[in-house]
Amino acid sequence: MVSERSLEVLRVIVQDYVASREPVGSKSIVERHSFGVSAATIRNDMALLEEEELIAAPHTSSGRVPTDKGYRLFVDHLAEMRPLTSAQRTAIETFLGQSVDLDDVLSRTVRLLSQLTNQVALVQYPSVARSRIRHIELVALAPHRLLSVLITDSGAVEQRVIELPADLSDEDVAEIRGAINGAAAGLTLSEAASRLRDLPDALTERTRALVEPVAGALLDQIAANRQEKLVMAGAANLVRTELDFPGTITPVLEAIEEQVVLLRLFDEMATDQHGVAVSIGRENAGFGLTEASVLSSGYSAAGSDVARVGLLGPLRMDYSGNMAAVRAVARYLSRLLGDQ
Incomplete structure (x- = not known):
C-alpha cells in the first residue's frame, strides 16, 4: 500500500525528472523539497514505489525515474493543471x-x-459529417476555365480549377452557378453529393452539357472535404x-x-x-x-x-x-x- 507521503515523493520524482532529465535520488529530494524526514525515510518510500512499479532504476546505483505506470498515476491523481499565464x-x-x-x-x-x-x-x-454547404461560387478564369469555390458552414473552403470542353459566356456561368447552388446549397455534403449526381438528368440538354463537368468536379471537392x-x-x-x-x-x-x-x-x-x-x-x-x-x-x-x-x-x-x-x-x- 502506497502512503500519502510516498505519493508526494512520486510527484516530486516526476517533476524533478521532467525538469532535469537526471534520475532522482533520495538525497536530492531531501535537499530540494520540504518533507521533514530523513533521506533514509525517503529511500523507504522510494522502495515502496519501486515495488509498485511506479519508479525504476535506469542503471545500477542510480536515482529513480518514473515508469509508464508512474506517469499514469501522476496524470490521473497528482498532476495539477496549471492555468496559462x-x-x-x-x-x-x-x-x-x-x-x-x-x-x-x-x-x-x-x-x-x-x-x-x-x-x-x-x-x-x-x-464534416454534419457540415452543410453554405455557398458554391464559380469564377471565370478564361473562356473555358472556371474556379469553383466550395464553402461550408464549418468554415472549410475548397478551391479547384475546372477545365471545360467549350467556351462559356458570363450568362452561362451565371446559369451553372444558379443550378448548382439550387441543388446543393444548405444540404449536408452527403446530401449535396447525391443531388449533384442526379442534377444533370433534370436539366435541358444544353444546360446539362454545361453543368455536367462542373458537377463532376464538385463531387471530387466534396469527397476531398470528407477525408x-x-x-x-x-x-x-x-x-x-x-x-x-x-x-x-x-x-x-x-x-x-x-x-x-x-x-x-x-x-x-x-x-x-x-x-x-x-x-x-x-x-x-x-x-x-x-x-x-x-x-x-x-x-x-x-x-x-x-x-x-x-x-x-x-x-x-x-x-x-x-x-x-x-x-x-x-x-x-x-x-x-x-x-x-
Whole structure:
C-alpha cells in the first residue's frame, strides 16, 4: 500500500525528472523539497514505489525515474493543471484571431501550440459529417476555365480549377452557378453529393452539357472535404528530445508520416473530467508508440462533429503544463470557429 507521503515523493520524482532529465535520488529530494524526514525515510518510500512499479532504476546505483505506470498515476491523481499565464492567453487570442479561414486557423494553431509546449502539435480537421454547404461560387478564369469555390458552414473552403470542353459566356456561368447552388446549397455534403449526381438528368440538354463537368468536379471537392486529415508542426522538437527515446525514435517519425495511425489513436482516447485525454507509453503499443505520450482535447466548429487538437512527445514531458495548453487552445478554437 502506497502512503500519502510516498505519493508526494512520486510527484516530486516526476517533476524533478521532467525538469532535469537526471534520475532522482533520495538525497536530492531531501535537499530540494520540504518533507521533514530523513533521506533514509525517503529511500523507504522510494522502495515502496519501486515495488509498485511506479519508479525504476535506469542503471545500477542510480536515482529513480518514473515508469509508464508512474506517469499514469501522476496524470490521473497528482498532476495539477496549471492555468496559462495572461501573456500566454493573450498570445493565443491574438495569433489565432488573425486567421483568415479554417486552413489558416489550424495552421496557426499547431505552430502556436508547438511553440508553447516544445512538443509536436497536431490538430484534426473538423469532421464534416454534419457540415452543410453554405455557398458554391464559380469564377471565370478564361473562356473555358472556371474556379469553383466550395464553402461550408464549418468554415472549410475548397478551391479547384475546372477545365471545360467549350467556351462559356458570363450568362452561362451565371446559369451553372444558379443550378448548382439550387441543388446543393444548405444540404449536408452527403446530401449535396447525391443531388449533384442526379442534377444533370433534370436539366435541358444544353444546360446539362454545361453543368455536367462542373458537377463532376464538385463531387471530387466534396469527397476531398470528407477525408479526415491532420495538420502538424514542431517535428524538430522531436530531434531535440531524441535522448528521451532510448529505443528508437523511428516509430514516432513514421506515425507522423502515417496520419491514419494518429487519427485512430485520437478516436480511441477517452477524455477525463477536465476534457483532456492522455495516452502514455505502453498504452500506445497497438500504434507503435510505446516510447511516446499523446495528449488531446476536443474542439468543435459550426456544423461539425468534435475533432481533436493535441500533442505528441516523449514520456518525459511537462504533463501539467501541456494538458493546460491543449485544453485552452481547444476551447479557444471552439469559440473562434463557432462564431464563423
